[in-house]
Amino acid sequence: MAEITAALVKELREKSGAGMMDCKKALQENNGDVEASMDWLRTKGLSKAAKKSDRAAAEGLVAGKISADGKTGVLVELNAETDFVxxxxxxQSAAREFATVALGVDGDAEAIRxxxxxxxxxxxxxxxxxxxTIGENMQLRRAARISVANGAVAIYLHNKQGDDVAKLAVLVALxxxxxxxxLADVGRKIAMHVAGTPTPPLALNSDELDPEVVAKEREIQTQTAMESGKPREIAEKMVEGRIRKWQEEVVLLKQPFVMNPDQTIEELIAETAKQTGSPVSVKGFVRFALGEGVDKGPEGPDFATEVAQMSGAS
Structure with a gap:
Protein backbone atom coordinates (compact mmCIF):
# COMPACT_ATOMS: atom_id res chain seq x y z
CA MET A 1 0.00 0.00 0.00
CA ALA A 2 1.20 3.50 -0.82
CA GLU A 3 2.39 5.62 2.10
CA ILE A 4 -0.35 8.05 3.18
CA THR A 5 1.62 11.17 4.07
CA ALA A 6 0.33 14.35 5.70
CA ALA A 7 1.18 16.16 2.47
CA LEU A 8 -1.01 13.77 0.47
CA VAL A 9 -3.88 14.19 2.91
CA LYS A 10 -3.46 17.98 2.72
CA GLU A 11 -3.57 17.84 -1.10
CA LEU A 12 -6.82 15.85 -1.09
CA ARG A 13 -8.37 18.08 1.54
CA GLU A 14 -7.55 21.24 -0.42
CA LYS A 15 -8.97 19.68 -3.56
CA SER A 16 -12.11 18.18 -2.04
CA GLY A 17 -12.78 20.35 1.01
CA ALA A 18 -13.55 17.20 3.03
CA GLY A 19 -12.35 16.70 6.61
CA MET A 20 -8.82 15.53 7.36
CA MET A 21 -9.76 12.11 8.71
CA ASP A 22 -12.19 11.51 5.84
CA CYS A 23 -9.39 12.33 3.41
CA LYS A 24 -6.98 10.01 5.18
CA LYS A 25 -9.54 7.19 5.09
CA ALA A 26 -10.26 7.79 1.40
CA LEU A 27 -6.57 7.62 0.52
CA GLN A 28 -6.12 4.45 2.54
CA GLU A 29 -9.03 2.84 0.71
CA ASN A 30 -7.67 3.89 -2.69
CA ASN A 31 -3.95 3.22 -2.28
CA GLY A 32 -3.04 6.90 -2.28
CA ASP A 33 -4.77 7.69 -5.59
CA VAL A 34 -6.10 11.26 -5.19
CA GLU A 35 -8.60 11.13 -8.09
CA ALA A 36 -10.01 7.78 -6.99
CA SER A 37 -10.22 9.12 -3.46
CA MET A 38 -12.27 12.08 -4.72
CA ASP A 39 -14.80 9.64 -6.22
CA TRP A 40 -14.79 7.58 -3.01
CA LEU A 41 -15.56 10.64 -0.89
CA ARG A 42 -18.47 11.56 -3.13
CA THR A 43 -19.94 8.03 -3.20
CA LYS A 44 -19.61 7.46 0.55
CA GLY A 45 -20.96 10.90 1.35
CA LEU A 46 -24.26 10.72 -0.51
CA SER A 47 -25.95 8.64 2.16
CA LYS A 48 -24.87 11.13 4.83
CA ALA A 49 -25.85 14.31 3.01
CA ALA A 50 -29.44 14.39 4.24
CA LYS A 51 -28.29 14.06 7.87
CA LYS A 52 -26.36 17.33 7.62
CA SER A 53 -29.33 19.46 6.55
CA ASP A 54 -30.11 20.73 10.08
CA ARG A 55 -26.59 22.02 10.73
CA ALA A 56 -26.10 25.79 10.65
CA ALA A 57 -24.62 27.10 7.39
CA ALA A 58 -23.75 30.79 7.69
CA GLU A 59 -20.39 30.86 5.91
CA GLY A 60 -19.87 30.56 2.17
CA LEU A 61 -19.93 33.05 -0.68
CA VAL A 62 -22.01 35.51 -2.61
CA ALA A 63 -21.58 35.08 -6.37
CA GLY A 64 -22.54 37.74 -8.88
CA LYS A 65 -22.83 37.92 -12.66
CA ILE A 66 -23.79 40.49 -15.27
CA SER A 67 -25.30 39.41 -18.60
CA ALA A 68 -23.36 39.89 -21.83
CA ASP A 69 -25.52 42.88 -22.83
CA GLY A 70 -25.01 44.51 -19.44
CA LYS A 71 -28.73 44.85 -18.77
CA THR A 72 -29.27 42.05 -16.25
CA GLY A 73 -27.44 41.25 -13.04
CA VAL A 74 -27.83 38.45 -10.49
CA LEU A 75 -26.59 37.60 -7.02
CA VAL A 76 -26.77 34.21 -5.32
CA GLU A 77 -25.72 33.29 -1.79
CA LEU A 78 -24.34 29.78 -1.40
CA ASN A 79 -23.78 28.85 2.23
CA ALA A 80 -21.59 26.28 3.94
CA GLU A 81 -20.66 25.64 7.56
CA THR A 82 -17.06 26.90 7.55
CA ASP A 83 -14.96 29.55 5.87
CA PHE A 84 -12.48 26.83 4.91
CA VAL A 85 -14.98 25.36 2.46
CA GLN A 92 -16.36 28.51 -5.67
CA SER A 93 -16.92 26.97 -9.10
CA ALA A 94 -20.37 25.82 -8.01
CA ALA A 95 -21.28 29.30 -6.76
CA ARG A 96 -20.22 30.81 -10.09
CA GLU A 97 -22.16 28.17 -12.01
CA PHE A 98 -25.31 28.79 -9.98
CA ALA A 99 -25.01 32.53 -10.68
CA THR A 100 -24.79 31.75 -14.38
CA VAL A 101 -27.91 29.60 -14.07
CA ALA A 102 -29.65 32.48 -12.27
CA LEU A 103 -29.10 34.76 -15.29
CA GLY A 104 -31.44 32.52 -17.26
CA VAL A 105 -34.05 31.99 -14.55
CA ASP A 106 -36.70 34.63 -13.91
CA GLY A 107 -37.45 33.45 -10.39
CA ASP A 108 -36.28 33.07 -6.80
CA ALA A 109 -33.83 30.67 -5.18
CA GLU A 110 -36.36 27.84 -5.35
CA ALA A 111 -36.64 28.25 -9.13
CA ILE A 112 -32.86 28.25 -9.45
CA ARG A 113 -32.57 25.08 -7.36
CA THR A 133 -18.04 15.16 -1.28
CA ILE A 134 -17.07 17.93 1.10
CA GLY A 135 -18.97 16.77 4.18
CA GLU A 136 -20.65 20.00 5.24
CA ASN A 137 -24.22 21.22 5.08
CA MET A 138 -24.77 23.64 2.19
CA GLN A 139 -27.68 25.56 0.80
CA LEU A 140 -28.51 28.02 -1.91
CA ARG A 141 -30.05 30.45 0.55
CA ARG A 142 -31.25 33.32 -1.62
CA ALA A 143 -30.96 34.97 -5.01
CA ALA A 144 -31.80 38.28 -6.64
CA ARG A 145 -32.13 39.34 -10.28
CA ILE A 146 -32.49 42.88 -11.60
CA SER A 147 -32.85 44.09 -15.20
CA VAL A 148 -33.33 47.26 -17.24
CA ALA A 149 -34.84 47.73 -20.69
CA ASN A 150 -32.45 50.61 -21.42
CA GLY A 151 -29.37 51.44 -19.40
CA ALA A 152 -26.98 49.28 -17.41
CA VAL A 153 -26.73 47.04 -14.37
CA ALA A 154 -23.47 47.33 -12.44
CA ILE A 155 -21.92 45.08 -9.83
CA TYR A 156 -19.42 45.59 -7.05
CA LEU A 157 -17.85 42.70 -5.16
CA HIS A 158 -16.33 43.58 -1.79
CA ASN A 159 -13.80 41.32 -0.05
CA LYS A 160 -13.42 39.15 -3.14
CA GLN A 161 -12.52 35.50 -2.60
CA GLY A 162 -12.02 34.69 -6.28
CA ASP A 163 -13.48 35.48 -9.70
CA ASP A 164 -17.14 36.60 -9.33
CA VAL A 165 -17.32 35.56 -5.65
CA ALA A 166 -17.10 37.65 -2.49
CA LYS A 167 -18.34 38.12 1.07
CA LEU A 168 -20.48 41.11 0.11
CA ALA A 169 -21.93 42.06 -3.27
CA VAL A 170 -24.11 44.87 -4.60
CA LEU A 171 -26.08 45.31 -7.81
CA VAL A 172 -27.28 48.73 -9.00
CA ALA A 173 -29.56 49.22 -12.01
CA LEU A 174 -29.60 52.56 -13.84
CA LEU A 183 -24.17 54.47 -16.79
CA ALA A 184 -22.31 51.28 -15.92
CA ASP A 185 -19.43 53.28 -14.46
CA VAL A 186 -21.71 55.47 -12.34
CA GLY A 187 -23.71 52.40 -11.33
CA ARG A 188 -20.56 50.69 -10.07
CA LYS A 189 -19.62 53.76 -8.03
CA ILE A 190 -23.08 53.77 -6.46
CA ALA A 191 -22.72 50.04 -5.78
CA MET A 192 -19.43 50.78 -4.00
CA HIS A 193 -21.28 53.41 -1.98
CA VAL A 194 -23.97 50.89 -0.97
CA ALA A 195 -21.26 48.44 0.09
CA GLY A 196 -19.14 50.95 1.98
CA THR A 197 -21.42 53.56 3.51
CA PRO A 198 -21.60 53.38 7.34
CA THR A 199 -25.41 53.25 7.11
CA PRO A 200 -26.39 50.70 4.45
CA PRO A 201 -29.54 51.95 2.67
CA LEU A 202 -32.78 50.19 3.52
CA ALA A 203 -34.63 51.32 0.39
CA LEU A 204 -34.27 53.42 -2.74
CA ASN A 205 -36.57 56.20 -1.45
CA SER A 206 -38.86 56.85 1.50
CA ASP A 207 -41.92 55.47 -0.32
CA GLU A 208 -40.24 52.06 -0.55
CA LEU A 209 -39.33 51.76 3.14
CA ASP A 210 -40.90 48.80 4.92
CA PRO A 211 -43.92 50.20 6.87
CA GLU A 212 -43.07 47.94 9.82
CA VAL A 213 -39.55 49.36 9.98
CA VAL A 214 -40.91 52.93 9.85
CA ALA A 215 -43.46 52.15 12.57
CA LYS A 216 -40.76 50.70 14.82
CA GLU A 217 -38.57 53.78 14.36
CA ARG A 218 -41.54 56.05 15.07
CA GLU A 219 -42.23 54.10 18.27
CA ILE A 220 -38.63 54.50 19.40
CA GLN A 221 -38.60 58.23 18.64
CA THR A 222 -41.97 58.80 20.33
CA GLN A 223 -40.81 57.05 23.48
CA THR A 224 -37.62 59.12 23.52
CA ALA A 225 -39.53 62.38 23.03
CA MET A 226 -42.07 61.61 25.76
CA GLU A 227 -39.31 60.75 28.22
CA SER A 228 -37.79 64.17 27.65
CA GLY A 229 -40.79 65.69 29.46
CA LYS A 230 -42.00 67.75 26.50
CA PRO A 231 -45.74 68.44 26.03
CA ARG A 232 -47.41 65.95 23.71
CA GLU A 233 -47.95 68.45 20.84
CA ILE A 234 -44.29 69.43 20.90
CA ALA A 235 -43.19 65.81 21.26
CA GLU A 236 -45.23 64.84 18.18
CA LYS A 237 -43.58 67.60 16.13
CA MET A 238 -40.19 66.44 17.35
CA VAL A 239 -40.98 62.89 16.23
CA GLU A 240 -42.03 63.97 12.74
CA GLY A 241 -38.81 65.91 12.31
CA ARG A 242 -36.70 63.02 13.55
CA ILE A 243 -38.49 60.56 11.27
CA ARG A 244 -37.81 62.78 8.23
CA LYS A 245 -34.14 63.02 9.22
CA TRP A 246 -33.92 59.25 9.78
CA GLN A 247 -35.49 58.56 6.38
CA GLU A 248 -32.89 60.74 4.69
CA GLU A 249 -30.19 58.72 6.42
CA VAL A 250 -31.49 55.29 5.37
CA VAL A 251 -32.78 55.80 1.80
CA LEU A 252 -30.23 55.59 -0.99
CA LEU A 253 -31.17 58.65 -3.03
CA LYS A 254 -30.85 61.01 -0.04
CA GLN A 255 -27.55 59.67 1.26
CA PRO A 256 -24.33 61.69 0.84
CA PHE A 257 -22.22 59.99 -1.85
CA VAL A 258 -19.20 58.39 -0.13
CA MET A 259 -16.86 59.56 -2.91
CA ASN A 260 -18.14 63.13 -2.64
CA PRO A 261 -20.00 63.77 0.64
CA ASP A 262 -21.07 67.24 -0.59
CA GLN A 263 -23.27 65.52 -3.17
CA THR A 264 -26.22 63.18 -2.57
CA ILE A 265 -26.83 60.11 -4.72
CA GLU A 266 -29.88 61.92 -6.10
CA GLU A 267 -27.66 64.83 -7.17
CA LEU A 268 -25.14 62.40 -8.70
CA ILE A 269 -27.94 60.93 -10.84
CA ALA A 270 -29.02 64.42 -11.97
CA GLU A 271 -25.41 65.20 -12.88
CA THR A 272 -25.16 61.95 -14.85
CA ALA A 273 -28.35 62.81 -16.74
CA LYS A 274 -26.78 66.11 -17.84
CA GLN A 275 -23.60 64.30 -18.83
CA THR A 276 -25.42 61.73 -20.99
CA GLY A 277 -28.03 64.15 -22.32
CA SER A 278 -30.85 61.82 -21.33
CA PRO A 279 -32.98 61.24 -18.20
CA VAL A 280 -31.44 58.74 -15.76
CA SER A 281 -33.05 56.99 -12.81
CA VAL A 282 -32.05 54.32 -10.32
CA LYS A 283 -34.38 51.43 -11.02
CA GLY A 284 -33.22 49.52 -7.98
CA PHE A 285 -30.36 48.01 -6.00
CA VAL A 286 -29.63 44.75 -4.19
CA ARG A 287 -27.12 44.27 -1.37
CA PHE A 288 -26.17 40.77 -0.16
CA ALA A 289 -23.84 40.48 2.84
CA LEU A 290 -22.85 36.90 3.53
CA GLY A 291 -24.76 35.25 6.36
CA GLU A 292 -26.77 38.31 7.42
CA GLY A 293 -29.83 37.25 9.36
CA VAL A 294 -28.73 33.62 9.68
CA ASP A 295 -28.97 31.94 13.09
CA LYS A 296 -25.53 30.36 13.36
CA GLY A 297 -26.57 28.04 16.17
CA PRO A 298 -23.90 25.81 17.74
CA GLU A 299 -20.32 26.14 16.64
CA GLY A 300 -19.33 24.18 13.57
CA PRO A 301 -16.74 21.39 13.14
CA ASP A 302 -13.80 21.47 15.52
CA PHE A 303 -10.78 21.64 13.23
CA ALA A 304 -8.35 21.88 16.13
CA THR A 305 -9.43 18.36 17.07
CA GLU A 306 -8.95 17.24 13.48
CA VAL A 307 -5.39 18.60 13.46
CA ALA A 308 -4.62 16.73 16.68
CA GLN A 309 -6.05 13.54 15.18
CA MET A 310 -3.99 14.12 12.06
CA SER A 311 -0.79 13.51 14.00
CA GLY A 312 -1.25 9.83 13.12
CA ALA A 313 -0.69 10.54 9.42
CA SER A 314 2.96 10.72 8.56
Missing amino acids: AKNDQF AAKTSKGEVVQDAITNLIA EGAGDAAV
Whole structure:
Protein backbone atom coordinates (compact mmCIF):
# COMPACT_ATOMS: atom_id res chain seq x y z
CA MET A 1 0.00 0.00 0.00
CA ALA A 2 1.20 3.50 -0.82
CA GLU A 3 2.39 5.62 2.10
CA ILE A 4 -0.35 8.05 3.18
CA THR A 5 1.62 11.17 4.07
CA ALA A 6 0.33 14.35 5.70
CA ALA A 7 1.18 16.16 2.47
CA LEU A 8 -1.01 13.77 0.47
CA VAL A 9 -3.88 14.19 2.91
CA LYS A 10 -3.46 17.98 2.72
CA GLU A 11 -3.57 17.84 -1.10
CA LEU A 12 -6.82 15.85 -1.09
CA ARG A 13 -8.37 18.08 1.54
CA GLU A 14 -7.55 21.24 -0.42
CA LYS A 15 -8.97 19.68 -3.56
CA SER A 16 -12.11 18.18 -2.04
CA GLY A 17 -12.78 20.35 1.01
CA ALA A 18 -13.55 17.20 3.03
CA GLY A 19 -12.35 16.70 6.61
CA MET A 20 -8.82 15.53 7.36
CA MET A 21 -9.76 12.11 8.71
CA ASP A 22 -12.19 11.51 5.84
CA CYS A 23 -9.39 12.33 3.41
CA LYS A 24 -6.98 10.01 5.18
CA LYS A 25 -9.54 7.19 5.09
CA ALA A 26 -10.26 7.79 1.40
CA LEU A 27 -6.57 7.62 0.52
CA GLN A 28 -6.12 4.45 2.54
CA GLU A 29 -9.03 2.84 0.71
CA ASN A 30 -7.67 3.89 -2.69
CA ASN A 31 -3.95 3.22 -2.28
CA GLY A 32 -3.04 6.90 -2.28
CA ASP A 33 -4.77 7.69 -5.59
CA VAL A 34 -6.10 11.26 -5.19
CA GLU A 35 -8.60 11.13 -8.09
CA ALA A 36 -10.01 7.78 -6.99
CA SER A 37 -10.22 9.12 -3.46
CA MET A 38 -12.27 12.08 -4.72
CA ASP A 39 -14.80 9.64 -6.22
CA TRP A 40 -14.79 7.58 -3.01
CA LEU A 41 -15.56 10.64 -0.89
CA ARG A 42 -18.47 11.56 -3.13
CA THR A 43 -19.94 8.03 -3.20
CA LYS A 44 -19.61 7.46 0.55
CA GLY A 45 -20.96 10.90 1.35
CA LEU A 46 -24.26 10.72 -0.51
CA SER A 47 -25.95 8.64 2.16
CA LYS A 48 -24.87 11.13 4.83
CA ALA A 49 -25.85 14.31 3.01
CA ALA A 50 -29.44 14.39 4.24
CA LYS A 51 -28.29 14.06 7.87
CA LYS A 52 -26.36 17.33 7.62
CA SER A 53 -29.33 19.46 6.55
CA ASP A 54 -30.11 20.73 10.08
CA ARG A 55 -26.59 22.02 10.73
CA ALA A 56 -26.10 25.79 10.65
CA ALA A 57 -24.62 27.10 7.39
CA ALA A 58 -23.75 30.79 7.69
CA GLU A 59 -20.39 30.86 5.91
CA GLY A 60 -19.87 30.56 2.17
CA LEU A 61 -19.93 33.05 -0.68
CA VAL A 62 -22.01 35.51 -2.61
CA ALA A 63 -21.58 35.08 -6.37
CA GLY A 64 -22.54 37.74 -8.88
CA LYS A 65 -22.83 37.92 -12.66
CA ILE A 66 -23.79 40.49 -15.27
CA SER A 67 -25.30 39.41 -18.60
CA ALA A 68 -23.36 39.89 -21.83
CA ASP A 69 -25.52 42.88 -22.83
CA GLY A 70 -25.01 44.51 -19.44
CA LYS A 71 -28.73 44.85 -18.77
CA THR A 72 -29.27 42.05 -16.25
CA GLY A 73 -27.44 41.25 -13.04
CA VAL A 74 -27.83 38.45 -10.49
CA LEU A 75 -26.59 37.60 -7.02
CA VAL A 76 -26.77 34.21 -5.32
CA GLU A 77 -25.72 33.29 -1.79
CA LEU A 78 -24.34 29.78 -1.40
CA ASN A 79 -23.78 28.85 2.23
CA ALA A 80 -21.59 26.28 3.94
CA GLU A 81 -20.66 25.64 7.56
CA THR A 82 -17.06 26.90 7.55
CA ASP A 83 -14.96 29.55 5.87
CA PHE A 84 -12.48 26.83 4.91
CA VAL A 85 -14.98 25.36 2.46
CA ALA A 86 -15.65 28.81 0.98
CA LYS A 87 -12.04 28.82 -0.19
CA ASN A 88 -12.43 25.45 -1.90
CA ASP A 89 -12.20 25.51 -5.72
CA GLN A 90 -15.16 23.15 -6.13
CA PHE A 91 -17.35 25.29 -3.91
CA GLN A 92 -16.36 28.51 -5.67
CA SER A 93 -16.92 26.97 -9.10
CA ALA A 94 -20.37 25.82 -8.01
CA ALA A 95 -21.28 29.30 -6.76
CA ARG A 96 -20.22 30.81 -10.09
CA GLU A 97 -22.16 28.17 -12.01
CA PHE A 98 -25.31 28.79 -9.98
CA ALA A 99 -25.01 32.53 -10.68
CA THR A 100 -24.79 31.75 -14.38
CA VAL A 101 -27.91 29.60 -14.07
CA ALA A 102 -29.65 32.48 -12.27
CA LEU A 103 -29.10 34.76 -15.29
CA GLY A 104 -31.44 32.52 -17.26
CA VAL A 105 -34.05 31.99 -14.55
CA ASP A 106 -36.70 34.63 -13.91
CA GLY A 107 -37.45 33.45 -10.39
CA ASP A 108 -36.28 33.07 -6.80
CA ALA A 109 -33.83 30.67 -5.18
CA GLU A 110 -36.36 27.84 -5.35
CA ALA A 111 -36.64 28.25 -9.13
CA ILE A 112 -32.86 28.25 -9.45
CA ARG A 113 -32.57 25.08 -7.36
CA ALA A 114 -34.95 23.38 -9.81
CA ALA A 115 -33.07 24.60 -12.91
CA LYS A 116 -30.22 22.80 -14.64
CA THR A 117 -26.53 23.66 -14.86
CA SER A 118 -24.57 23.82 -18.10
CA LYS A 119 -23.78 20.12 -17.55
CA GLY A 120 -27.47 19.21 -17.40
CA GLU A 121 -27.46 18.56 -13.64
CA VAL A 122 -30.30 19.92 -11.51
CA VAL A 123 -28.86 22.60 -9.22
CA GLN A 124 -30.22 21.00 -6.04
CA ASP A 125 -28.68 17.68 -7.05
CA ALA A 126 -25.37 19.45 -7.61
CA ILE A 127 -25.60 20.89 -4.09
CA THR A 128 -26.36 17.45 -2.65
CA ASN A 129 -23.32 16.04 -4.42
CA LEU A 130 -21.17 18.84 -3.00
CA ILE A 131 -22.41 18.03 0.50
CA ALA A 132 -21.57 14.39 -0.10
CA THR A 133 -18.04 15.16 -1.28
CA ILE A 134 -17.07 17.93 1.10
CA GLY A 135 -18.97 16.77 4.18
CA GLU A 136 -20.65 20.00 5.24
CA ASN A 137 -24.22 21.22 5.08
CA MET A 138 -24.77 23.64 2.19
CA GLN A 139 -27.68 25.56 0.80
CA LEU A 140 -28.51 28.02 -1.91
CA ARG A 141 -30.05 30.45 0.55
CA ARG A 142 -31.25 33.32 -1.62
CA ALA A 143 -30.96 34.97 -5.01
CA ALA A 144 -31.80 38.28 -6.64
CA ARG A 145 -32.13 39.34 -10.28
CA ILE A 146 -32.49 42.88 -11.60
CA SER A 147 -32.85 44.09 -15.20
CA VAL A 148 -33.33 47.26 -17.24
CA ALA A 149 -34.84 47.73 -20.69
CA ASN A 150 -32.45 50.61 -21.42
CA GLY A 151 -29.37 51.44 -19.40
CA ALA A 152 -26.98 49.28 -17.41
CA VAL A 153 -26.73 47.04 -14.37
CA ALA A 154 -23.47 47.33 -12.44
CA ILE A 155 -21.92 45.08 -9.83
CA TYR A 156 -19.42 45.59 -7.05
CA LEU A 157 -17.85 42.70 -5.16
CA HIS A 158 -16.33 43.58 -1.79
CA ASN A 159 -13.80 41.32 -0.05
CA LYS A 160 -13.42 39.15 -3.14
CA GLN A 161 -12.52 35.50 -2.60
CA GLY A 162 -12.02 34.69 -6.28
CA ASP A 163 -13.48 35.48 -9.70
CA ASP A 164 -17.14 36.60 -9.33
CA VAL A 165 -17.32 35.56 -5.65
CA ALA A 166 -17.10 37.65 -2.49
CA LYS A 167 -18.34 38.12 1.07
CA LEU A 168 -20.48 41.11 0.11
CA ALA A 169 -21.93 42.06 -3.27
CA VAL A 170 -24.11 44.87 -4.60
CA LEU A 171 -26.08 45.31 -7.81
CA VAL A 172 -27.28 48.73 -9.00
CA ALA A 173 -29.56 49.22 -12.01
CA LEU A 174 -29.60 52.56 -13.84
CA GLU A 175 -32.34 53.19 -16.37
CA GLY A 176 -31.58 55.60 -19.21
CA ALA A 177 -31.07 55.97 -22.94
CA GLY A 178 -27.63 57.55 -22.65
CA ASP A 179 -24.17 56.01 -23.04
CA ALA A 180 -24.38 52.57 -21.39
CA ALA A 181 -20.67 52.63 -20.51
CA VAL A 182 -21.12 55.88 -18.55
CA LEU A 183 -24.17 54.47 -16.79
CA ALA A 184 -22.31 51.28 -15.92
CA ASP A 185 -19.43 53.28 -14.46
CA VAL A 186 -21.71 55.47 -12.34
CA GLY A 187 -23.71 52.40 -11.33
CA ARG A 188 -20.56 50.69 -10.07
CA LYS A 189 -19.62 53.76 -8.03
CA ILE A 190 -23.08 53.77 -6.46
CA ALA A 191 -22.72 50.04 -5.78
CA MET A 192 -19.43 50.78 -4.00
CA HIS A 193 -21.28 53.41 -1.98
CA VAL A 194 -23.97 50.89 -0.97
CA ALA A 195 -21.26 48.44 0.09
CA GLY A 196 -19.14 50.95 1.98
CA THR A 197 -21.42 53.56 3.51
CA PRO A 198 -21.60 53.38 7.34
CA THR A 199 -25.41 53.25 7.11
CA PRO A 200 -26.39 50.70 4.45
CA PRO A 201 -29.54 51.95 2.67
CA LEU A 202 -32.78 50.19 3.52
CA ALA A 203 -34.63 51.32 0.39
CA LEU A 204 -34.27 53.42 -2.74
CA ASN A 205 -36.57 56.20 -1.45
CA SER A 206 -38.86 56.85 1.50
CA ASP A 207 -41.92 55.47 -0.32
CA GLU A 208 -40.24 52.06 -0.55
CA LEU A 209 -39.33 51.76 3.14
CA ASP A 210 -40.90 48.80 4.92
CA PRO A 211 -43.92 50.20 6.87
CA GLU A 212 -43.07 47.94 9.82
CA VAL A 213 -39.55 49.36 9.98
CA VAL A 214 -40.91 52.93 9.85
CA ALA A 215 -43.46 52.15 12.57
CA LYS A 216 -40.76 50.70 14.82
CA GLU A 217 -38.57 53.78 14.36
CA ARG A 218 -41.54 56.05 15.07
CA GLU A 219 -42.23 54.10 18.27
CA ILE A 220 -38.63 54.50 19.40
CA GLN A 221 -38.60 58.23 18.64
CA THR A 222 -41.97 58.80 20.33
CA GLN A 223 -40.81 57.05 23.48
CA THR A 224 -37.62 59.12 23.52
CA ALA A 225 -39.53 62.38 23.03
CA MET A 226 -42.07 61.61 25.76
CA GLU A 227 -39.31 60.75 28.22
CA SER A 228 -37.79 64.17 27.65
CA GLY A 229 -40.79 65.69 29.46
CA LYS A 230 -42.00 67.75 26.50
CA PRO A 231 -45.74 68.44 26.03
CA ARG A 232 -47.41 65.95 23.71
CA GLU A 233 -47.95 68.45 20.84
CA ILE A 234 -44.29 69.43 20.90
CA ALA A 235 -43.19 65.81 21.26
CA GLU A 236 -45.23 64.84 18.18
CA LYS A 237 -43.58 67.60 16.13
CA MET A 238 -40.19 66.44 17.35
CA VAL A 239 -40.98 62.89 16.23
CA GLU A 240 -42.03 63.97 12.74
CA GLY A 241 -38.81 65.91 12.31
CA ARG A 242 -36.70 63.02 13.55
CA ILE A 243 -38.49 60.56 11.27
CA ARG A 244 -37.81 62.78 8.23
CA LYS A 245 -34.14 63.02 9.22
CA TRP A 246 -33.92 59.25 9.78
CA GLN A 247 -35.49 58.56 6.38
CA GLU A 248 -32.89 60.74 4.69
CA GLU A 249 -30.19 58.72 6.42
CA VAL A 250 -31.49 55.29 5.37
CA VAL A 251 -32.78 55.80 1.80
CA LEU A 252 -30.23 55.59 -0.99
CA LEU A 253 -31.17 58.65 -3.03
CA LYS A 254 -30.85 61.01 -0.04
CA GLN A 255 -27.55 59.67 1.26
CA PRO A 256 -24.33 61.69 0.84
CA PHE A 257 -22.22 59.99 -1.85
CA VAL A 258 -19.20 58.39 -0.13
CA MET A 259 -16.86 59.56 -2.91
CA ASN A 260 -18.14 63.13 -2.64
CA PRO A 261 -20.00 63.77 0.64
CA ASP A 262 -21.07 67.24 -0.59
CA GLN A 263 -23.27 65.52 -3.17
CA THR A 264 -26.22 63.18 -2.57
CA ILE A 265 -26.83 60.11 -4.72
CA GLU A 266 -29.88 61.92 -6.10
CA GLU A 267 -27.66 64.83 -7.17
CA LEU A 268 -25.14 62.40 -8.70
CA ILE A 269 -27.94 60.93 -10.84
CA ALA A 270 -29.02 64.42 -11.97
CA GLU A 271 -25.41 65.20 -12.88
CA THR A 272 -25.16 61.95 -14.85
CA ALA A 273 -28.35 62.81 -16.74
CA LYS A 274 -26.78 66.11 -17.84
CA GLN A 275 -23.60 64.30 -18.83
CA THR A 276 -25.42 61.73 -20.99
CA GLY A 277 -28.03 64.15 -22.32
CA SER A 278 -30.85 61.82 -21.33
CA PRO A 279 -32.98 61.24 -18.20
CA VAL A 280 -31.44 58.74 -15.76
CA SER A 281 -33.05 56.99 -12.81
CA VAL A 282 -32.05 54.32 -10.32
CA LYS A 283 -34.38 51.43 -11.02
CA GLY A 284 -33.22 49.52 -7.98
CA PHE A 285 -30.36 48.01 -6.00
CA VAL A 286 -29.63 44.75 -4.19
CA ARG A 287 -27.12 44.27 -1.37
CA PHE A 288 -26.17 40.77 -0.16
CA ALA A 289 -23.84 40.48 2.84
CA LEU A 290 -22.85 36.90 3.53
CA GLY A 291 -24.76 35.25 6.36
CA GLU A 292 -26.77 38.31 7.42
CA GLY A 293 -29.83 37.25 9.36
CA VAL A 294 -28.73 33.62 9.68
CA ASP A 295 -28.97 31.94 13.09
CA LYS A 296 -25.53 30.36 13.36
CA GLY A 297 -26.57 28.04 16.17
CA PRO A 298 -23.90 25.81 17.74
CA GLU A 299 -20.32 26.14 16.64
CA GLY A 300 -19.33 24.18 13.57
CA PRO A 301 -16.74 21.39 13.14
CA ASP A 302 -13.80 21.47 15.52
CA PHE A 303 -10.78 21.64 13.23
CA ALA A 304 -8.35 21.88 16.13
CA THR A 305 -9.43 18.36 17.07
CA GLU A 306 -8.95 17.24 13.48
CA VAL A 307 -5.39 18.60 13.46
CA ALA A 308 -4.62 16.73 16.68
CA GLN A 309 -6.05 13.54 15.18
CA MET A 310 -3.99 14.12 12.06
CA SER A 311 -0.79 13.51 14.00
CA GLY A 312 -1.25 9.83 13.12
CA ALA A 313 -0.69 10.54 9.42
CA SER A 314 2.96 10.72 8.56
